[in-house]
Amino acid sequence: MRSSLRTIVVLAVGVALLALFLRNVDLSRVLAEIGGARPVWLLISLASMVLNLAIRAYRWQYLLDPLGKVTFASAFRATAVGFAANTVLPARAGEVIRPYFLARHEHMSATGAFATIILERLLDTVTVLIMLASYVFLFDQRLRLTNPTAVTWLKWIGLTAAGGAAVALIVLFVLAGDPERLGRAMTRIGRVFPSFAARAARVAEKFARGLGAIRHPRRLLVALLWSVPLWLCIAGGIWATAVAFRLDVPFTGSFLIVALLVLGVAVPTPGAVGGFHAAFRYSVTAFFGAPDDAAVGAAIVLHVLSIGPSLLLGLYFAAQVGLNLTRMRELAVNAPGDTA
Numbered sequence: 001m002r003s004s005l006r007t008i009v010v011l012a013v014g015v016a017l018l019a020l021f022l023r024n025v026d027l028s029r030v031l032a033e034i035g036g037a038r039p040v041w042l043l044i045s046l047a048s049m050v051l052n053l054a055i056r057a058y059r060w061q062y063l064l065d066p067l068g069k070v071t072f073a074s075a076f077r078a079t080a081v082g083f084a085a086n087t088v089l090p091a092r093a094g095e096v097i098r099p100y101f102l103a104r105h106e107h108m109s110a111t112g113a114f115a116t117i118i119l120e121r122l123l124d125t126v127t128v129l130i131m132l133a134s135y136v137f138l139f140d141q142r143l144r145l146t147n148p149t150a151v152t153w154l155k156w157i158g159l160t161a162a163g164g165a166a167v168a169l170i171v172l173f174v175l176a177g178d179p180e181r182l183g184r185a186m187t188r189i190g191r192v193f194p195s196f197a198a199r200a201a202r203v204a205e206k207f208a209r210g211l212g213a214i215r216h217p218r219r220l221l222v223a224l225l226w227s228v229p230l231w232l233c234i235a236g237g238i239w240a241t242a243v244a245f246r247l248d249v250p251f252t253g254s255f256l257i258v259a260l261l262v263l264g265v266a267v268p269t270p271g272a273v274g275g276f277h278a279a280f281r282y283s284v285t286a287f288f289g290a291p292d293d294a295a296v297g298a299a300i301v302l303h304v305l306s307i308g309p310s311l312l313l314g315l316y317f318a319a320q321v322g323l324n325l326t327r328m329r330e331l332a333v334n335a336p337g338d339t340a
Contacts, residue, residue: 013267017274021281025296033245033297041244042301048237050309052230053079059123059226062219063116070106077317078102084314085328087271087307093332100331104321119223125165127227128262131235131255139252154256157263234258238302245298247290257283271311276303 057076064070082098099113136154235254238261242249249257257280264279265272280299284290290298318328 014269014274017267017269017278021274021277021296021299024292026293029293030297030300033294034301037244037297037301038246039244041240042305045237045240045244045302046305046309048233048240049305052233052237053083053310053313055226055230055233056120059223059230060116060120062226063119063223064102064108064113066216066219067112067116068106068108070102070108074102074105077105080310080314081318081323082314083307083310084312084318085332087311087314088325089329089332090270091268091332093328097328097331101318101323122165122168123224123227124231124262125161126224127231128259129162129165131231132259135252135255139250139255154259157259231258237305241298241302241305242284244301245294247284247288247294247298249284249288249290253288256287271303271307273303276306 054076057079058072060079061070061072061075064075078098078101081101082094085094085097086092087094095117096114099108099110099117102108102113103110132154235251235258238257239249239251239254242254242257260279260283261276264275264277267275269275277296277299280302281292281295284295284298285292318324
């Protein structure tokens, strides 16, 4: 019942965001804009989406190394399956399914692998904030002169997100410092709740071990450095789509669009439908003066290009091992225990 209610709420939010996205839009002109998009630039955008999936898998493989050796092929397949699940299921279900899928094919703790995904998200947040700051303060001084209000709220968003990321990193650093101590602490808590004790202690210890990269600053720095080409690749795909639709967006302007898209996709609708589209339309119209019809057309096409490669590859890899959508949904609701 609770799961059904959550799904209804998420879908309602998605519909509301889509309504906002399509407000005051002439669909016939949007279709004309899509038909007139330059295909070469769309192919470049598509290629960048495949490349960023590969870079993301390589970075994850590197973060998983303290837990055990994982092949790039396994990391890539699990990453594709996880992102495909995010596309077809609500509430970012792929973040649960991805470590489980990996654990099925590698001698790996699913709980520990899940911890590395949380670390990934923090690295992503830090990288996107750096890109946003570089755009606002270095690359486009016009924004500070023509739209000072926007600069002010962008600063507040950036500072809030940076503070949250810093607190999260500190908490994870403390948790990662002594996995056995965390396990013992959970055991003591379990004395108050006996039915909770043993499993909670094992899960907490494995989760802390999954944060192994934090215990080694050099490894954490290398992972952060790999986040730079990953997000530059994503930004490049966004910019290529903007060029395909003849939008007046400089390459560095895609840094700003990336930051707003991250906010848009934070709404946990399947495939980020609604939030992605509304965020892209707002960013290119409010900051770069793009016409509405072209902005809407570009948002629709960019969304397809963004989710297409991971969706097709992920569903293919999942089908190879007999994992269908029904099973994915069950895994997302009832997260399995460790397989290692």
